[in-house]
Ligand code: ADP
């Protein structure tokens with residue numbers, strides 16, 4: 001069972017209007033469970049759009065997307081999406097942010113705190129459990145976002161330039177951190193970046209897109225061993 005399958009996926013934003021805009025054409029992609037796949041390509045080639053579709057946040061205009069046995073048509077915590085600038089709720093502390101999804105489902109507080117403690121441990125932020133987002137650095141806030149995603153036990157982690165807003169040193173640390181978390185979680189990761197260096201540092205395979213409309217130009221198996 002593949003973790004994500006795209007078959008002939010196309011996306012036209014605002015289809016049928018004068019502003020119709022073809023973002024993706026005929027995307028075919030198979031991602032294995034536990035695989036780390038990086039999307040690389042020029043700005044505007046549809047990388048974010050494809051993550052949106054796989055997340056179930058937007059319907060494809062044509063084609064089919066599957067995750068394990070399920071047709072993807074709605075969002076699911078099994079496929080968590082993390083953005084460049086994560087929105088944490090400023091009025092909630094770290095553990096409340098991490099388990100916000102559990103709170104909505106009515107999971108009791110004691111249980112939520114335990115879930116948060118476990119997830120924060122995994123991202124190396126156990127000591128920040130009672131802090132507020134504004135007491136954290138940018139890198140720490142992205143770790144909280146990863147903890148929030150992991151607390152849902154996702155099978156697929158979708159990451160849209162998650163480290164692009166961070167300085168070079170923090171970014172390097174976050175890459176190492178992500179590889180640790182990924183190995184530990186067993187999840188597949190689909191990771192968007194502009195950076196060839198980042199793609200090579202992180203990936204099992206690199207999917208290179210053409211400029212608009214986004215099509216897959218080539219898929220490269222990363223020949224370089226990871227640290
Ligand atoms: P990338 O992530 O590769 O930079 P995007 O997926 O963000 O590319 O965008 C692909 C194209 O689709 C761009 O031309 C962009 O303007 C357009 N687009 C992205 N999101 C939307 C949207 N919500 N509505 C209309 N057009 C969009």
Ligand code: ADP
Nearest residue numbers: 013021043044046047048049052084160161192
């Ligand atoms: P990036 O290039 O970093 O992937 P963008 O700046 O293209 O992101 O897009 C940021 C947000 O704006 C996204 O939510 C995207 O869907 C939306 N967006 C991008 N282009 C358009 C557009 N032409 N019309 C409406 N929304 C858009």
